[in-house]
Amino acid sequence: MSVQSNPFQRTTIIIMFAVGFAAFVLLLYGLGMGNRLASGNNGEAHGASNSSVGYKALANLLENTGIPVRYSRSKAGLEKAGLLVLTPRPNASAEDIDAIVQQRAYVGPTMIILPKWQVSKSQTLQKGWVVRGDVWGEEPGTEMLAELAEADLRIEDKIPAGQPMESAFGTTIKTPAMPVTIKGDFIRAIVREPSTQGALIAYLDDGGVYAQLDSLDESQIIDEEEIDESFYPVIIVADADLLNNAGMAEKQTARHALALIRAASLADGEDVTFDLTLNGLGSPENLLTLAFTPPFLSATICMVIAALAAAWMAFNRFGPPIAERRSIDFGKTALVNNSAAFINRMQRGYLVTDPYAEMIRTESAEAIGINPQADEQEIHTKLDALGESDGNRFSALFQQLVRAQKPQEIADGAAALHAWKKEIIG
Template sequence: MSESQPFSPRAVAWGIAASIIALAGFIVLATYAPDFRSSPPGAATADAKGGNGYAGIVKLLELAGEDVELRSIPATDADLLVVPIDAGFDIDRLAELAELRRFKSTLFILPKWQVARYPNKPGFVYKAGRINRKRLNEFAAALDAPLPTEGNSAAAQRPIATKGQPHWMLVDADMLNNAGLAKRANAVAAVALLRGLKTDPKSKILFDLSLARAPVSRSLGKLMLEPPFLALTLSLVFAALLAFLGGLGRFGEAARPERVLRFGKRALADATARLMRRGGKIGGLGDHYADIVEMRAASRLRAPAGLHGEALLQWLDRRDEEGGQGFSAKLAALRATTNEPSMLAASDDLYRWIKGKTREN
């Protein structure tokens, strides 16, 4: 490796490839990051580890051999979906999720406790009171399920069936939340409860996280990374890659296109000749060019003033040492030409004759 090239071409190629992959990963993550942010601290969600959260039952089901998954987008394909509800959830979004889960087993767990954060302990919460009855009635109305009377703990600890759908509502969240699982009996009952709600013993249990997070938004980035426009995006990326690889083989400056009309007298004469050649007129210029050659020969050989026509031709013919009619014969041949090759040959013959006589003088 020379001093002028501190990095080998292979190292440069690997560096460029790594940069492209990192950029692509950053774009994808930045596009979908808002949809996968963690739940807010203190929320009663399936990934929360506070007393009102449900991370404990998720871990317990996994240890019991169940296939468990936390879903950040509304799940419509799961055999059983568990929806822990927090006090701050949107009622309309809860009703929409219930509508999406028509004819699918779904367990909605109503919130029980209001919590507050510890001042000096980030992530820790404590009970600040019970959820008011009015808020629970709003959730029950959205699910179209009857709310048991206050103080009826037995009914609150059992799943309540909703009207017309295989949905259930659990009012006492302590049956499944982290605080309630501190009791062994509650832990055993919680696993049995969820297993009993499945229609297929081998199916997966999903826990919903979509209500705890911002609604899934649409954006230009998602439009480019999802069907049907994903194929167009991949085509554009492939075309850009081909253009990049093609550019690696070029060296030096890019060739600039020539001017249609170049500068200078020679370029002007060439352009004029091309135009006349295209028009088929250049072959008939012999007679006109012969007049110019005659005047040029008289000027170059210093013919006496006043000589014209036959007198001038005779004087030019006498420039030949043998006294023949060299110039007039060559000039007549030029005037008689009818095509470009013969005109060029005759004019070249005259040019050499004039040049030779000028050198002699």
């Protein structure tokens, strides 16, 4: 019976590594994205919702007519040029909405679609479908606009649906069921209900010049010091039925919605961004989020490729493994080399100058028959009489080595004394 030395197949190890590595990367991606991975089809009133109160139909209409559409789940999307569509929840903060509008005053136009219908979910309906209830009322919309302007919202429940209304774009549009109107000192109508003169869609009279919107109700600000032509418009949609999925089922309403978006966008080809942060579908930025978003995504991809390349090299070794060398070799030469390296590291080379010089003197004296116990001066005199090496006698080289302190001086002195011995004594 043969015994396999490796209990794991190479292919098995590669598959285990690939699955584990992919799971780890996906885990980091999930932690970084957070709520951004949550489905937008939750039945609420926002741009990614397919319910009757959502605005997915409007987004699809824009895309099919050549207008790029994006969905923003972070605050970075609020800073992009082009039309930004805000669809806040009824409990949205007036301060948050005002901060967004003020931030975008010189960035791009903003459209605020106020919530209209209360909805409830049912287990008998498919995902994203809801049961429409009553109208929210005037209070939520009035509160979330409190920081922008004094606005008076009303539910005109006595006005029948289907009545024609005036529009700034020269077309008539039908009144929705339970129309919601808005009035105020700085509210100018874009779509106006004729009997009450209330606006279902309006723009904020903030000192900007908006010729594409004011044909029905011109700005009343005439002081040149208060007019700023670089302002972008803020459009308030009081009645969401003129833009939501239920309203898009009516062709006339859909055509009017498209005209409104094009007029608000100011320039052809600009993106329309539907904000989802005010609907609880956003997540804060963190380091993991940045790692998976441009421009840092390219660096993350490079790191992943480098990790895969390193793993592949580990599985494909070039030749047999090299045996590890001993830290201390065997033999006299190795012992000398190790000792020399130790002395050099400890910077104690000056301690071996005297012993080495005396060793050379003793070996040289014995080689020519001088008694090693003789007087030092006598030995030096007899060795000097033997001759010079490179112009230096023995005693001079001996004293040069003994007095050396620096590593280079010690090495030069020892080499010169050894060269004298080799040349004169042999």
